[in-house]
Amino acid sequence: MKRLLTYLKPHIWTMTCATLLVLLIIAVELYRPIIIGDAIDQYINNPALTADEAFRGLLLAAGVYLVMLLLGFAFNALDTWMLQKMGQKIIYRMREEVFTHIHSLSLSFFNTTPVGKLVTRVSNDTEAVNELFTTILVKLFKNAVKIIGYAIVMVSISPRMALVSFALLPVVAALTFFFRYLSRKAYQLTRNRITELNTFLSEHLSGMKLIQIFAREEQKYQEFEQRSEDLYKANWREVMIFATFRPLIYLLSVVAMVLVIGTGSYGVLHGTLSMGTLFIFITYISNFFEPIQELAEQFGTLQSSLASAEKVFSILDEKPQIVNPAHPVPVDIKGRIEFRHVWFAYEDEDYILKDVSFVIEPGERVAFVGATGAGKSTILNLIGRYFDIQKGEILIDGVNILDIDKSVLRTAIGQVQQDVFIFTGDIKNNISLYNEEITLEQIKQAAHVVHADTFIEKMPGGYDAPVTERGSTLSAGQRQLLSFARTLVYDPAILVLDEATANIDTETESLITKALEVLMEGRTTIMVAHRLSTIQHADNIIVLDHGQIMESGTHQELLQRDGVYKKLYDLQLLAE
Numbered sequence: 105m106k107r108l109l110t111y112l113k114p115h116i117w118t119m120t121c122a123t124l125l126v127l128l129i130i131a132v133e134l135y136r137p138i139i140i141g142d143a144i145d146q147y148i149n150n151p152a153l154t155a156d157e158a159f160r161g162l163l164l165a166a167g168v169y170l171v172m173l174l175l176g177f178a179f180n181a182l183d184t185w186m187l188q189k190m191g192q193k194i195i196y197r198m199r200e201e202v203f204t205h206i207h208s209l210s211l212s213f214f215n216t217t218p219v220g221k222l223v224t225r226v227s228n229d230t231e232a233v234n235e236l237f238t239t240i241l242v243k244l245f246k247n248a249v250k251i252i253g254y255a256i257v258m259v260s261i262s263p264r265m266a267l268v269s270f271a272l273l274p275v276v277a278a279l280t281f282f283f284r285y286l287s288r289k290a291y292q293l294t295r296n297r298i299t300e301l302n303t304f305l306s307e308h309l310s311g312m313k314l315i316q317i318f319a320r321e322e323q324k325y326q327e328f329e330q331r332s333e334d335l336y337k338a339n340w341r342e343v344m345i346f347a348t349f350r351p352l353i354y355l356l357s358v359v360a361m362v363l364v365i366g367t368g369s370y371g372v373l374h375g376t377l378s379m380g381t382l383f384i385f386i387t388y389i390s391n392f393f394e395p396i397q398e399l400a401e402q403f404g405t406l407q408s409s410l411a412s413a414e415k416v417f418s419i420l421d422e423k424p425q426i427v428n429p430a431h432p433v434p435v436d437i438k439g440r441i442e443f444r445h446v447w448f449a450y451e452d453e454d455y456i457l458k459d460v461s462f463v464i465e466p467g468e469r470v471a472f473v474g475a476t477g478a479g480k481s482t483i484l485n486l487i488g489r490y491f492d493i494q495k496g497e498i499l500i501d502g503v504n505i506l507d508i509d510k511s512v513l514r515t516a517i518g519q520v521q522q523d524v525f526i527f528t529g530d531i532k533n534n535i536s537l538y539n540e541e542i543t544l545e546q547i548k549q550a551a552h553v554v555h556a557d558t559f560i561e562k563m564p565g566g567y568d569a570p571v572t573e574r575g576s577t578l579s580a581g582q583r584q585l586l587s588f589a590r591t592l593v594y595d596p597a598i599l600v601l602d603e604a605t606a607n608i609d610t611e612t613e614s615l616i617t618k619a620l621e622v623l624m625e626g627r628t629t630i631m632v633a634h635r636l637s638t639i640q641h642a643d644n645i646i647v648l649d650h651g652q653i654m655e656s657g658t659h660q661e662l663l664q665r666d667g668v669y670k671k672l673y674d675l676q677l678l679a680e
Contacts, residue, residue, distance in 0.1 A: 108236065108413050111194045118190045125183040126246045132176040134253050137387035139169050145380035183242070191238030199230050202419055210425040211490045212450070220306030224299045225419050232295075232412035240406050247395035247402070254392050261381060268367045269389050272356050276393070279356075280400040283349045284407075287400075290342040291408035295415070297335040304331050350397065357393035364389045426489060432509035437516035439466040439597045439628030440501050441487060447495035448486060456482050458651045459496075464628055464644075466597075471631040471639035473672065474648035480632045483648075484600050487630070488517050518596030518627075522603035524587040526575025531560055532567040534575075535589045546593055553622050554588035592623055599629045636673050645669065 112119055143165035147158040203226055258266040308315065308324055315324055364385050371377030441464040448457040457479045464470045472480040485491055486498060489505050498505050505513060526534055535550065536542040547567065551557040559582050563569040575583045591599070601620075633639050640659040647654045647662065647669045654668045662669035 105410065107417060108233070108410075111198065111237070115190045115194070118186055122183055122186050122190075122242060123245065125179050125186075126242060127249065129176060129179045129183065130246065130250050130253050132172050132179065133250070133391075134257055136169060136172050136176075137384045138257075139165055139172065140387075141380035141384035143380070144383055145378045149379050187238050187242055191234050194237050195230050195234040198233065198416065199226060202226050202230065202416060205420050205422075208424050209422055211485070212425060213422060218303040218307060219310075220303030221299055222419070223306060224302045225416055228298060228302070229295075229412035229416050232409050233416065235405065236409035236413070240402050240409060243398065244402050244406070247399045250395045251392070251399070254388050254395075258385065258388055258392075261384060262377065265364065265368060265371075265377070265381070265385050268363050269360060269385065269392065271363060272360050276353065276356055276396055279349065279352055280396065280403075283345065283400050284403045286345045287342070287403070288407040290338070290345055291405075292411050294335070294338040294342055295408065295411050297331070297338045299415075301331050301335050304328065346401070349400065353393055353397040353400075357390065360389050360393065361386065426492060426510065428510050429507050432512070433503050433507040435501055435503050435508055435512070437512070437597045438501050439516075440464065440499075441598070441628060441630075442499040442502075443483075443496070444499070445496040446486070446493050446498060448482060448491065448493045450491070455494075456651050457486075457493075460651070460653055461496075462646055462653065462656070464630065466628055467626055469624060469629040469631070469641075469643045471633065471642040471645045472648060473633070473636060473639065473645060473669065475672075477650075478648035479651045480648060481602060484519070484602055484630065484632065487598070487600070488514055488519070515594070516596055517598045517600060518591035518594055519600040519602065520584075520587050520591050524575070524583040526571055526573075526578065526583055526586065528573045529571055530565070530567070531563070531569050531571060531586070534571055534586055535593055537590065539594075542593055547589070550589040550593035551585075553592055554585055556582075556585040556589045559585070588620075588623065597627060599624060599627045601629065601631045601633075603632060603634065636669075636676055647672075 143162055147153060147161035147165070150158065153161070206222060206226075255266070255270070258269060304327070308328070315321060365382075368377055368382040368385055372379055372382055443460050443462050446457055446460045447455055449455045456477075460479075460483070462470075472483060474480055482491075486493060487500075487505075489498075489508075489510060492506070500508060500513065500516075527537075529538075532544060532547050535547045544567065548557065551560055551567075560566060560569070571577065575586075578586070631639050631642060636659075639645060642659070644656055645659060645662055646656045647667070649668055655662060655665060657665070663673065
């Protein structure tokens with residue numbers, strides 16, 4: 105709660121005004137029954153007045169009552185407007201803060217955190233916190249003040265009647281405490297079930313093609329039904345707690361009303377209590393239990409908001425493993441890469457790379473080959489500093505990458521991967537990634553160089569043609585060509601090709617071979633490929649096996665050595 109309240113600091117003036125309006129609203133609500141009660145005693149039950157005098161008095165009381173109604177409406181409307189506007193600003197800021205922080209987190213976090221969980225945090229949980237600022241805090245304050253106000257006014261009018269009215273308060277307090285405990289548990293369970301369901305949906309909707317390929321729809325339906333039933337039961341438990349608490353409080357309010365009417369009627373008949381005072385107490389007692397009931401329910405909703413806030417803060421408290429240097433070294437990256445005795449493990453001391461050392465000169469074309477799990481893709485991830493090494497050094501142009509600003513380093517590296525991600529939008533923005541500094545002319549030029557324009561210009565709308573999520577309307581080859589254009593338009597100093605032509609058919613591959621030559625011209629190029637025929641013209645081929653460099657050299661040199669590379673090459677020839 106203390107941490108949540110820090111979001112109110114920029115809105116202190118708004119909260120102050122809202123608090124004053126709440127006090128005015130309560131004052132109006134407390135005064136309205138007194139107007140009618142006084143009118144009953146002064147004008148209806150006053151035999152000293154003539155009928156005309158009583159009628160004029162009642163008209164005056166009615167006018168005052170109408171003014172109170174209008175003031176109450178105006179105060180409520182203004183208060184609601186101010187709080188809703190403030191709440192939306194706070195939640196807007198919180199959503200931006202969470203999304204920005206998620207961008208700063210390391211790849212290892214996304215490897216272990218389901219997407220559906222993050223979506224729930226950014227959308228559902230922040231919206232639950234919104235209710236805290238727009239409704240709960242003010243209503244908690246309003247109802248607490250209202251209860252105190254009713255009690256003070258009732259005691260000041262008739263202490264004896266007030267004691268009768270408060271007779272059932274210990275029972276109400278016990279019920280409220282018990283309800284708070286049950287509702288908190290119910291809210292927490294419901295939020296957890298919602299997160300589990302969203303995570304399941306996100307994962308299985310993304311993998312729907314695989315589910316249909318293996319005909320697992322029935323089993324997945326049963327799994328969804330189980331999670332949906334768990335959420336249903338959690339919601340039903342929450343509903344039943346409210347359905348039990350509300351009638352119990354209502355029953356106690358009816359019993360309290362009976363006590364007030366019985367005691368008050370006795371006082372009226374014996375002349376110790378006026379009819380107007382009895383009316384005031386009947387009105388107050390009917391309203392007195394309402395804020396108590398709301399207060400208990402708001403405590404439950406407060407617990408829900410706090411549970412959601414806790415989940416949001418758990419994301420904000422995640423520390424990025426890859427930290428930007430406090431004082432980054434300015435460097436104009438040309439493309440010289442050096443690994444010095446690098447050791448790296450994703451977990452503990454299960455090393456993927458073991459004492460790896462090599463140098464890649466600017467403009468040089470180097471390929472990494474080896475069996476699956478040899479550490480090829482790991483080297484690519486380390487160059488972009490998506491993970492930090494445990495031992496050794498990685499230098500770019502003689503500067504340790506730990507001392508280079510992450511954005512500068514990654515901007516200088518263009519990656520073309522086997523699995524190309526396409527965003528919902530259009531063709532041009534999938535090439536520029538919404539970078540406003542990149543012009544349409546540059547986008548078209550990049551597409552032309554990699555021959556992506558051959559299919560783009562045939563599409564309805566051309567570069568403005570809409571693209572669906574993950575580029576489902578595009579072929580694998582077209583998505584790969586867009587990835588080439590995307591990389592080229594950013595003009596990186598270092599080019600990384602991670603199985604870049606794996607999804608390209610023979611005809612398309614022949615089209616982009618020349619484009620790759622243009623793309624690699626003057627750039628340090630690092631290639632990973634399982635098809636050794638695609639890397640034969642590399643300046644240097646580094647062979648990895650179980651995280652260690654076994655040999656390196658040109659294609660012909662490695663064949664002559666009759667080592668690991670020769671065995672891999674012969675195996676591929678046999679396979680073909």
